[in-house]
Amino acid sequence: MTVWLRGDHLLRHRGPLSRRPDEPLLLVEAESFARKLPYHPHKLTLVFAAMREFRDAVRESGRTVHYRRAETFADGLAAHLDEHPDDDLVTTEPQTDAARERLRSLVADAGGTVQFVPDERFLCSPDRFDAWASGGRYRHEDFYRFMRRETGYLMDGGDPVGGEWNYDDRNRETPPGEWTPADPPTFDHGETVTETAEWVAETFAGGYDGPPYGGDWADPEPFRWPVTRRQAVRALDHFVTYRLADFGPYQDAMRGEAWAMSHSLLSTSLNLGLLGPEEVIERAIGAYETGDAPLNSVEGFVRQVLGWREFLRHVYRREMPELAGANQLDAQEALPEFYWTGDTDMACLSDVVDGVRKRGYSHHIERLMLLANFGLVYGVEPERLNRWFHAAYVDAFHWVTTPNVVEMGLYGAGVFATKPYAASANYVDKMSDYCSGCPYYKTKTTGEGACPFNALYWEFLDRNEDELRSNHRMGLMYSHVDNKGEEEWAGIRERADEIRTMAREGEL
Template identity: 40%
Template sequence: MKTRWIFGNQLCHQLPLLNEADKQNDVILMVEAKSRSLWQSYHKQKLVLIFSGMRHFAEELEEKGFTVDYRKAESFTEAWESHRERYHPDEVHVTTVTDHRMKRALKKWENNLNGEVAVHYHSEKPLFLLSEEEAVDRLKGEGPWKQDAFYRRLRKERDILMEDGNPVGGRWSFDQDNRKPADEDTAFVKPRTFRPDDITKQVIKEVERDFGDNPGNLDAFPWPVTRKEALKKLNQFIDERLPTFGTYQDAMLLDDPFMSHSLLSSSINIGFLNPEEVIEKAEAAYAAGEAPLNAVEGFIRQILGWREYMRAVYVKKMPGYASVNELGHEAELPAFFYTGKPKMKCMEQAIRPVIDVGYGHHIQRLMIIGNFSNLFGISPQAVSDWFNEMYVDAYDWVVLPNVLGMALYADGGLLSTKPYVSSGSYIKKMSNYCKHCEFNVKHQTEDDACPFNAMYWDFLDRHADKLQDNPRMKLIYSQWQKREEEKKKEIKKKAASLKQQLTKGTLEA
């Protein structure tokens, strides 16, 4: 008899492991392992999403005629031993996992079998467009690499937004068209949400009972927990929200954390949707004249480009990548990352939705939270742990490259050509947050000065030895070097004061 073991982020009906299954003789094993849920203090929304998704998936498999052994246990090992005692499998089939910690745990489990049960690994497609081998093959040498080359190659190979061998519209990227701030009265179609059914309601009760001290709340739970729901969310995004996604994808508005963002990453990363079908639907919308090219290309680049690229870097560089800290940042994470009550309006707006529903869009993650963390010198491992715990779409393979590499430059430029840091002027340009903030974005060293301003220049000064020769940063360093020494001292004094305030908790509301 064969056991086919499916994990909580592999909830895909198109898995090769399932396509090859014999419904009459094979058993599907699924395990809710409490010990796995305790690896980190995960957001309650994330736990509900995974547990409810797993239970719905098991129910769907049974409706299709599969035999499913669904177990709740303290550990994967405990569940496996009970399963083995009942079914006596001589083979176990597993879909390749990407996360290094899970890969290591599986290897330990396999070694403990002592060859008594054969273990077979299946392709992770269609969870990803590329297999691990294909992804790593595209990253030659030890880096640094550029996402653009990775993205262009995939576009060509898969003939996506291509015409006679050239990119549709004559450009590979329309990113320059996707940086428009939104006016306060700009209206966006609200994303589709779903009312929890009986399974999800039961999971919510159990999570509140068993993980009541975990961060986040469950006052609302908006996430799809089945493929059927995820498809509805995808279709609504393509039909109603994609047209305005591109132009405003870097914009931020007060009390509107969703705007035109797809909110599909949790469904893709858990397996409800596969990246290929999402890309195809977006491309079809452009072909039908239902969405502009800048929106479609920008959206596809997030999946075809960044998602596959980040996963490739992760597989290539782990396990050492988890400990990178090129800039030597060691400060502790402020308490307001969990309370959602910083004095800075932009930070409050970026963190509050994460606490409420486990979500924030990519500019909030990169240019608010990541930017703040870099400027204040917070430990990159503390930041990546927080991201891994708090976001519903977070898994090690996507968090570490995005946070350590792209947001924090902790890898020294392995996948990003410069740090994504800025003063408050960027936030003012791309949002209306500053209008509602007690700090003055135009001030640098006054008592009410926006903390991002002095901290930005202080960051550049602290890391001049590593960054001043970067071609993309020479202009800004020339501006810093032209400043009077007295003004530099004043800015650095203000930055030191802000760091003390952060440590003492006085930057919390």
């Protein structure tokens, strides 16, 4: 029997590799994966370099590693099974039933068999989630409290530590002008990362034939992400020591000169399996217990890992494949080109897209309330924006982006989002410093120079009134809709049409 680990399941001290210490390891590095989308080069460098570093570390421990570099996974499996006929493979469960059957067929076609074992990158098993969800509609807050009780994290007997389940009211502050976040961690990457980055640049530049910009749309800075277990642990140490205390109050804030703010930057390591959710949660809770981080910061971080990450994984598992193509608001617009180029006069979107082009990263509020919010009110077809997120971000996998973008960002399915997260320039101005340096006027809705978010926001509510007015969470918004006269609505619709024309022509 051989343990087969896929490139985002690099678990060495847990999972099937640790439970079968005498069996060899198979890794298949398939180039075809990297040609499916115009991936950010840092995403490709991250995955391929992490696989190669993992291979070397396991070999150094004395274990046999079969490392196959092939055009497709099917080719790599066929090459392995040609050399090891009738081998039985064991691998972790993929996220959906369809993916499991696809992997089973690939192995069977190559002449082998495969068995699946639980994915230990997560804390909540499918059976446990399914039992919880059997009562009806998904509700994240209920699931999060369920997981707190199940794990005992931040619990005092049957009650939450501190007496409250969440501290959102303390975690929406804007930092004072003199506040400066700790610098993000850096790593002394060796030859493997250097060689992999060069290989990625040579092999995949222009290697994607779809619209609009091939494989050359990004403008990458030097690669900065952890690719080994040791580096990931250092990243965790850095976050808990220097950034966690300020994470909570400023987690929703945006500053042009501080791309990372006090966010953890641990999503790549969690999603590859270099870190486990339990260890990052327990390190954060430990900081609270020793007085090194306040409860609101620690609870906010635990909510992201124990609640949101686990919740989305299972929503994806249960709602695919319908979720990927969901479009309940019938949005049909193409993705504006500035998502790829950053070429827009809107200061917020220009800066955030520029950061994505450089680093393959922006934090969660920039993703939800700038990039997805614009797509929502503009009317981008959800599948198109999801494809961009999947290609653009270093921490993106389909199970991550699909529920976050299609459902949470664009209100595409209505399976757990209770309202669309639409906002005008007022929100952007409240939570960021972008508006003060933007040529568009945050206080204007119509006419030349009016911020595009404003007219698009009101036109979105008008356009989707049949779908949204009955939503009890939209009552206040529609009371403002009712207060606008026909002349004002004519100006709003005219400005929204102008904005779409400008966006389509690359002049926004």
